[in-house]
Amino acid sequence: MGRLTNGPAMNRQVSVHMAPPATNRAAERPFAGFGLGLRPDHFRTIVDTRPAVDWFEIISENFMVAGGKPLYYLDRIREEYPIAMHGVSLSIGGSDPLDAGYLGALKALADRVEPLWISDHLCWTGHGGQHLHDLYPLPYTEEAIAHVVERVQRVQDTLGQRILLENVSSYLSYRVDAMPEWEFLRAVVERADCLVLLDINNIHVSAINHGFAPGDYLDGIPPKRVWQIHLAGHTDYGDYVIDTHDQPVPAPVWDLYESTIQRLGPVSTMIERDDNIPPLDSLLEELDTARTIAARALETANGDT
Amino acid sequence: MATLEQLQRDFWAAVTQGDSALRDHVTTTPGPDPEDRIAIYANAYTARLTQALTTDYKRLAALMGDHLFADLARAYMARHPSTHPSLRYFGRSLPGFLERTRPWADEPTLAELARFEWALVEAFDAPDADPVTVDAMADVPASDWPGLTLRFHPTMQIVAVTYPVVALWRALDEHDTVEKPDPLDHPARVLVWRHGLTTRFRTMDTDEAVGLSAMTEGAPFAELCEALTEWHGPQAAARAAILLKTWIGDGLITAVGGREPPC
Numbered sequence: 001m002g003r004l005t006n007g008p009a010m011n012r013q014v015s016v017h018m019a020p021p022a023t024n025r026a027a028e029r030p031f032a033g034f035g036l037g038l039r040p041d042h043f044r045t046i047v048d049t050r051p052a053v054d055w056f057e058i059i060s061e062n063f064m065v066a067g068g069k070p071l072y073y074l075d076r077i078r079e080e081y082p083i084a085m086h087g088v089s090l091s092i093g094g095s096d097p098l099d100a101g102y103l104g105a106l107k108a109l110a111d112r113v114e115p116l117w118i119s120d121h122l123c124w125t126g127h128g129g130q131h132l133h134d135l136y137p138l139p140y141t142e143e144a145i146a147h148v149v150e151r152v153q154r155v156q157d158t159l160g161q162r163i164l165l166e167n168v169s170s171y172l173s174y175r176v177d178a179m180p181e182w183e184f185l186r187a188v189v190e191r192a193d194c195l196v197l198l199d200i201n202n203i204h205v206s207a208i209n210h211g212f213a214p215g216d217y218l219d220g221i222p223p224k225r226v227w228q229i230h231l232a233g234h235t236d237y238g239d240y241v242i243d244t245h246d247q248p249v250p251a252p253v254w255d256l257y258e259s260t261i262q263r264l265g266p267v268s269t270m271i272e273r274d275d276n277i278p279p280l281d282s283l284l285e286e287l288d289t290a291r292t293i294a295a296r297a298l299e300t301a302n303g304d305t
Numbered sequence: 306m307a308t309l310e311q312l313q314r315d316f317w318a319a320v321t322q323g324d325s326a327l328r329d330h331v332t333t334t335p336g337p338d339p340e341d342r343i344a345i346y347a348n349a350y351t352a353r354l355t356q357a358l359t360t361d362y363k364r365l366a367a368l369m370g371d372h373l374f375a376d377l378a379r380a381y382m383a384r385h386p387s388t389h390p391s392l393r394y395f396g397r398s399l400p401g402f403l404e405r406t407r408p409w410a411d412e413p414t415l416a417e418l419a420r421f422e423w424a425l426v427e428a429f430d431a432p433d434a435d436p437v438t439v440d441a442m443a444d445v446p447a448s449d450w451p452g453l454t455l456r457f458h459p460t461m462q463i464v465a466v467t468y469p470v471v472a473l474w475r476a477l478d479e480h481d482t483v484e485k486p487d488p489l490d491h492p493a494r495v496l497v498w499r500h501g502l503t504t505r506f507r508t509m510d511t512d513e514a515v516g517l518s519a520m521t522e523g524a525p526f527a528e529l530c531e532a533l534t535e536w537h538g539p540q541a542a543a544r545a546a547i548l549l550k551t552w553i554g555d556g557l558i559t560a561v562g563g564r565e566p567p568c
Binding site (some may be wrong): 069089095097127129132133143172210239240242 | 313316330332334336337339343345346351353357386390391392430433459460499
């Protein structure tokens with residue numbers, strides 16, 4: 001898989017001049033293949049064995065450090081693989097001001113990594129200067145859409161590229177909600193002209209926790225803006241499900257992934273494992289399962305890829 | 306109607322303080338009650354920050370046991386909530402918190418072990434720098450030696466201890482439970498640094514600790530020799546040469562200079 005180049009600053013104004021015909025820039029979804037989350041447990045094995053992974057995704061914050069092993073292995077692995085950057089602290093929906101120091105560190109890391117793309121979550125993560133280090137749901141309101149859209153545009157201006165926003169799993173909903181989550185997601189990404197990192201596990205988890213049909217979600221998202229897919233596992237607590245990322249990808253998530261690829265066509269896909277991390281070989285097997293399912297989905301798709 | 310800012314403030318208060326105002330914002334739907342749904346987030350907050358401390362202070366957690374360490378973690382996160390985008394920095398104030406706050410301050414071993422473990426965390430990802438080799442010293446003319454100054458590796462830290470913290474740390478690495486140790490006969494200093502990608506540490510002899518402290522403050526080599534006469538008399542210069550060779554071998558020195566410290 002060759003390297004993909006990031007476009008220039010892609011706000012609407014620029015894209016009018018940059019895109020050759022009058023097509024929507026979002027139509028140019030690149031396909032990077034099948035990737036894995038890069039975790040310190042696997043640094044050595046990756047450098048020593050150069051496994052058959054098309055790309056890796058890093059947690060950006062884990063590499064916002066001065067030196068030592070994290071940056072050493074990041075540079076070594078970057079020499080061999082494309083890398084996508086995935087952040088957890090942007091707090092794009094937060095009511096605190098955007099953190100200029102954080103954005104500067106993100107930009108500096110992007111300059112070092114030259115990533116496939118940069119993503120974070122459609123959520124908020126802190127309040128009053130405190131970081132809570134969790135991904136909290138936003139209310140699905142016009143006020144929140146306007147708030148997030150304005151901030152996404154400023155972040156994209158700072159980074160000089162469009163960002164991907166990931167749907168989070170959630171365990172509660174708000175009385176002020178005026179629309180379903182997928183309508184909120186669609187409104188944000190279309191108005192801000194950003195992209196989507198679709199987490200299949202999070203759709204599954206939230207569908208159970210809130211009682212919606214995953215198919216409605218898939219029907220409601222803007223297909224061409226989905227540039228990346230996350231697959232992960234979760235833990236079932238009986239009357240609710242928590243997005244723990246400590247288990248293999250389970251059957252219902254594979255099924256949902258298959259129908260996602262049938263609808264969207266090829267999308268860069270990766271497996272996200274954050275806890276109870278197994279040897280790399282077992283993640284490589286899971287990644288082969290993703291390849292097999294994606295290939296099957298494309299064969300059975302309606303030829304609209 | 307609740308504004309975004311109000312809703313987030315109430316959510317924050319629910320997660321960090323168990324405040325109940327968020328309840329009025331949350332929909333009642335089939336499945337768990339709103340209270341239980343909020344509790345998922347509140348429990349996750351405490352668990353996640355406790356886990357971050359357990360990772361950075363693994364031996365302290367082992368020494369205290371899960372229950373007492375969890376109590377400490379809750380008290381700490383209430384007093385020192387995370388203010389950095391990365392959890393990597395959340396635990397930075399724990400040694401000071403243990404020193405200042407009872408009941409933990411009554412057991413100085415806890416703060417000392419914590420300070421040592423945090424030095425290891427800092428050494429892990431502090432800036433890189435290339436150490437000098439012994440060959441670099443061969444170029445120094447004999448007349449320049451008295452005025453020689455040193456620059457040390459940016460990962461280097463010196464941790465003052467009154468308990469056998471390094472021995473305790475090693476014991477906790479090998480055994481599930483360890484007796485709390487008696488104080489040392491004399492205070493000591495532990496050197497922590499990163500050599501290449503490997504974090505290293507050792508307890509220094511008193512003469513080395515005094516000499517190293519002087520050199521980190523920019524003292525020239527002649528002053529190192531002078532300081533060492535207290536322990537070594539006429540052999541002080543020989544001991545200074547041995548220490549310098551040790552520091553170079555350990556990858557602790559990144560530059561040598563003249564009267565003014567190298568920069």
